[in-house]
Amino acid sequence: MIRPPHFWSLQRLSVPALLLAPVAGLYGWVAGRRMRQKPKATAAVPVICVGNYVVGGAGKTPTALALARIARAQGLNPGFLTRGYGGTTREPLVVDPDQHDAARVGDEALLLAEAGPVVISPDRPAALPLLASQGVDLIIMDDGFQNPSLRKDLSLIVVDGAAGVGNGRVFPAGPLRAPLRTQIIRTDAVIVVGDGKPGDRMVRRVSRAGKVVLKARLEPAAIRVWGPRSFLAFAGIGRPEKFFNTLDAAGVPLTDVKGFPDHHAYTAEDARKLIARAEADKLDLITTSKDYVRLARKDGDLAALRARTKVFEVRMHFENEARVATLIADVVRRVATR
Numbered sequence: 112m113i114r115p116p117h118f119w120s121l122q123r124l125s126v127p128a129l130l131l132a133p134v135a136g137l138y139g140w141v142a143g144r145r146m147r148q149k150p151k152a153t154a155a156v157p158v159i160c161v162g163n164y165v166v167g168g169a170g171k172t173p174t175a176l177a178l179a180r181i182a183r184a185q186g187l188n189p190g191f192l193t194r195g196y197g198g199t200t201r202e203p204l205v206v207d208p209d210q211h212d213a214a215r216v217g218d219e220a221l222l223l224a225e226a227g228p229v230v231i232s233p234d235r236p237a238a239l240p241l242l243a244s245q246g247v248d249l250i251i252m253d254d255g256f257q258n259p260s261l262r263k264d265l266s267l268i269v270v271d272g273a274a275g276v277g278n279g280r281v282f283p284a285g286p287l288r289a290p291l292r293t294q295i296i297r298t299d300a301v302i303v304v305g306d307g308k309p310g311d312r313m314v315r316r317v318s319r320a321g322k323v324v325l326k327a328r329l330e331p332a333a334i335r336v337w338g339p340r341s342f343l344a345f346a347g348i349g350r351p352e353k354f355f356n357t358l359d360a361a362g363v364p365l366t367d368v369k370g371f372p373d374h375h376a377y378t379a380e381d382a383r384k385l386i387a388r389a390e391a392d393k394l395d396l397i398t399t400s401k402d403y404v405r406l407a408r409k410d411g412d413l414a415a416l417r418a419r420t421k422v423f424e425v426r427m428h429f430e431n432e433a434r435v436a437t438l439i440a441d442v443v444r445r446v447a448t449r
Contacts, residue, residue, distance in 0.1 A: 114372055115167060119277040119286045128284040135284035142257060142281070142289035146297065150262035152236035156248050157446040159439070160263040162256025164276050164294050165286035168349025168373060169269040170304045170427065172219045172401070173329060175253045177427040179226050181436050182249050187443070190247030191223040192238050194254060195231030197374040203232040203241050212408040218374065219253055221404040235261040249443065256297075257288050265442040266299045273307035274350065295320050300438060302327050304427070323438070325429060331361050332424035341366040343394040345385055347375030347402055354399055358423060366394055377405060382416035389419070396420040
């Protein structure tokens with residue numbers, strides 16, 4: 112996945128966005144029409160969709176993990192449904208971290224598997240029998256908000272407060288996956304992660320539409336003192352600079368950083384270059400949980416990189432977790448009487 116073009120983040124109309132407007136209009140019409148289709152399947156248990164309005168990452172996986180933690184506190188047995196982006200599997204599959212690697216099932220699936228059963232399937236309805244076989248009584252769907260194939264009982268949209276929805280235009284003129292109004296109508300609640308003016312504008316628009324707005328932030332999973340050596344940080348996620356800023360805010364001493372495209376498949380050459388840079392400046396290596404699982408089950412230079420790399424783990428913290436718990440409990444009760 113390539114990095115988003117700079118003009119997507121501009122709040123003013125740009126020449127590239129203007130030139131791409133006809134293509135964006137057609138793309139938006141097709142995407143909006145698809146979102147308005149009637150779902151092809153309904154699960155026997157509640158389906159909570161964790162999505163976003165734009166292409167790229169916004170914190171969906173940490174949000175899905177946080178929802179599972181809250182659901183388990185209510186006595187539920189949540190499971191995850193994901194497309195398996197970045198993996199090669201095209202048939203429904205129960206993820207087994209001991210057998211599967213990121214090349215086959217994608218990095219998000221491996222992270223989710225640490226918290227509960229995970230089924231990957233590009234065809235969402237086809238995954239339902241496997242999820243039922245795992246005893247799941249609540250399905251948390253990581254992504255798939257724009258996909259109409261499976262009925263969603265609760266749609267939670269994750270928005271990066273610092274990025275918002277960029278220039279507010281539909282792909283390829285902007286980052287939106289479908290017209291914003293079409294997406295807002297089908298939203299139950301928006302989770303704004305972090306602060307920033309783009310996010311503030313999104314909050315106002317969503318609030319005017321009568322949707323629930325929740326605030327959240329990514330925070331270190333554990334408090335620790337870092338050092339004594341400084342770090343070379345690397346990340347292949349939607350916004351690597353966001354990870355680097357998080358490290359800095361957590362007091363991790365940084366000397367160098369290296370960003371890669373989202374879901375980057377690390378090569379032996381990448382590993383050699385990162386290790387060489389770290390050794391030359393006497394630095395330790397640090398990365399995200401997603402990047403770390405992409406190095407699992409590898410050998411040679413990639414195994415050497417994994418062995419030398421520390422992981423900075425984060426968790427999603429809701430400012431009003433009780434409100435999130437209520438949303439989950441309400442949807443469970445509603446589906447029970449369906």
